[in-house]
Amino acid sequence: MSGGNIVARLPFPVAARKELGDAQLRANLRNATHTIRDKRLRMVGEVPDWEELRRSGAAIKDDVLSRLPELLTQFEAAATAAGATVHWARDAAEACAVVTALVRDTGTAEVVKVKSMVTQEIGLNDSLEAAGIAAVETDLAELIVQLAGDTPSHILVPAIHYNRSQIRDIFHRNGLSALTDDPPALAEAARRHLRAKFLSARVGISGANFAVAESGTLVVVESEGNGRMCLTLPETLISVVGIEKILPTFRDLEVFLQLLPRSSTGERMNPYTSLWTGVTPGDGPQTVHIVLVDNGRTETLADDVGRQALRCIRCSACLNVCPVYERVGGHAYGSVYPGPIGAILSPQLSGGGANRTLPYASTLCGACYDACPVRINIPEVLVHLRQTGPHPPAERAAMRALSWIMRDRRRYAAALRAARRGAAPIRWATGRRGAVRHLPWPLSKWTSTRDAPLPAKQTFREWWAHERTR
Amino acid sequence: MKVALFVTCVNDLVFPGTGRAVVEVLERLGHTVEFPVEQGCCGQMHANSGYREEALPLVANFVKTFDGYDAVVGPSGSCVAMVRDWYPKLAPDSGEVVARTYELSEFLVDVLGVTDVGATFPHRVTYHPTCHGLRMLRLGDRPRRLLESVRGLELLDLPGAEECCGFGGTFAMKNAGVSGAMLADKCRSIVDTGAEYVAAVDNSCLAHIGGGLSRAGGPAKPIHYAEILAAS
């Protein structure tokens, strides 16, 4: 069993309808995704061996998945030898319980957090809060979302759905003063708000972008320095790590530290990357815990086609190029993993319910696959997941009938004739326009937003038979 | 060369003029075209919608129908992409036929080595590269090069050309709202170019785009690029 914030409450089309109605949201998303898209293209264009790096990145991750038991135990042994304590969690609830107990043991009532997808996934902040522990998000975007009482809508930039003036309003409502809505002024307000918390925090909580098996090293990639604060200043550091984050060797980082920044923020390198191995006397936290989390990953691993989703390094390039994400934003996906990767990851980590509508939230346009730094063939997995439905009975019957008709020449020709004849009265009714404004259900879903074409007066095969085979 | 036309089911029923245009272009270049009447649907809609079992007989029918031809030419990026990308996974015996199946522009440019097919079309045209043509078949600038060689044709750049139009097969119905939002943006870009025609390699995308343009009452009309290449 898996759980946490990865289960959509509403079917995607229903959730999308609400978001589509928000013109401000669409303008914000369009502006932001197009900005990052162009930056990413420029930065990737600088790298002559980008395709080689992508292939290596994908293969390293596939290698990890095939050797995961050995690599996990190797990581555990190395991290333990370096002074860390390694914990394991089967699911979200267990991971939250482990972390909450560790924080309780320190006697502190407030922790500072580095932005982390897996802690969002397992719903850690709510669990801590229920135990009387305040979890302070320190990444600027996470802070904005937390202050707004909202949920993240993007993997990299959880507050992508807000523009600068909305952010200033959120800050004001929470007692953070910014003189203007200029981004530097807003960043300054966040700096002042968090500074005292960083300097006094006794416990930091992080995720990890990578976990090196051979050395027990963890890696956090960030921009603002909030990560460094949380990883360096507190006495105790608790890192929650998905089991798929393993890399075999330190050397493998040479691939991912090239792929990740250019794919995520469109930078040659993010401002700060921190690597630490257990405890270093006199430098940084002297009590270090690592919690390895499954939460549906092993179920995903068991699927021959779907397991490639576990290569994901959470760069969010696929979100930024996705035309569907651009129109509806992250909340429509109902999971902390939105966009194309979310559409294949969320249903695999936690199947059933509204998550089953996510694989249909794509035109299969392929932009995500092109952008993915670890070559996850997202369209392939989407189509694969559609095999298990949902398949409404009327749709299934229609698909079966069409298949039966179109595999046989005579049945097919007869059906084409029938369709052509059936359209004749409609053609007459539409007059000279030649396009249909309204069709009955289920084709009304087509004519809800666009006119429909009519079958031609003569099918191609009728023309061919008439003109060419006399 | 023994060339077979793979007309596609949508073209057969709704856009037969595109099939006739392919025949016209290839015959003008001196080739004889056959139309194997056993052909039906390639199975794309079934496979993409999660009905693999229902797609398999259609795949088998395609492989049987087109076995033995030197080239199978289809005027559709998405149907040819279905054959190219999915058939090897769905039908292990499809290798020979798959290797000889071409989208029209691939056949003209790569196999025949032609970019000027002798067409004349004195109109302002913008070109929308459809997703399957662009990112699965990697058609690149082949269709554009063919259009640029058409006499009288003024080719206008389409801003955001590489963005999906929002069709996506059953997506257009299952997620009609999002599809409509994508379509509205695409139509606006097309209208802003001032083009009389928007050309593409896929009539299914063009039906969607054309339905949006017609609903909006704009002046631009959809046209399959094969029909431009056939014009004289």
Next chain:
Amino acid sequence: MSARDEVLRRVRTARPSAPVTVPRDYRAVDEGDDLVELLVDRLVDYKATVRRCGPHELAGAIGELLSDASAAVVPPGAPPEWLEAYQGRVLREPLAVADLDAPGVAVLTGCAVAVARTGTLILDAGPDQGRRALTLVPDHHICVVHTGQIVGGVPEALARLADPTRPLTLVSGPSATSDIELNRVEGVHGPRRLDVVVVD
């Protein structure tokens, strides 16, 4: 069954059995450009300031960069000649976080290796760099880079590190965020001013 045993059991059952060969045909060595010029260009592009000087001009350059600092933090193993032209207050370990957070404090360090292609300085807590907090809490970081420490790309840089299990920090420009409308702005929690002195 413990969570550990249960997760490992699941992984053993679920994992694919086929071994994977990892291709490594990306660039292992990145040369050809003038790497010093490239590093300077990349650092400036991400809003660090850069000075180039000869070994005998280093102390003077540092002195100028420290001219408006209230105090200079130096790691225990920093070469004494770095501060020859600086007249102000010098803070040495052991230091409390409050000392580092005082207004106007600047920290002066070296680095382990610099990556030209990405404009990255790698700190490995060596004697001339000290513990991580030193280069984090002060708002002004001055980093001395010798041209011999500059490599082309990331693979060469990681290969040069003496001990990858030391605490490592990769610094590329001053602190920045892209969280507002996905536009990069400099200056959040880490040092907002980064000066790099490249010594030929």
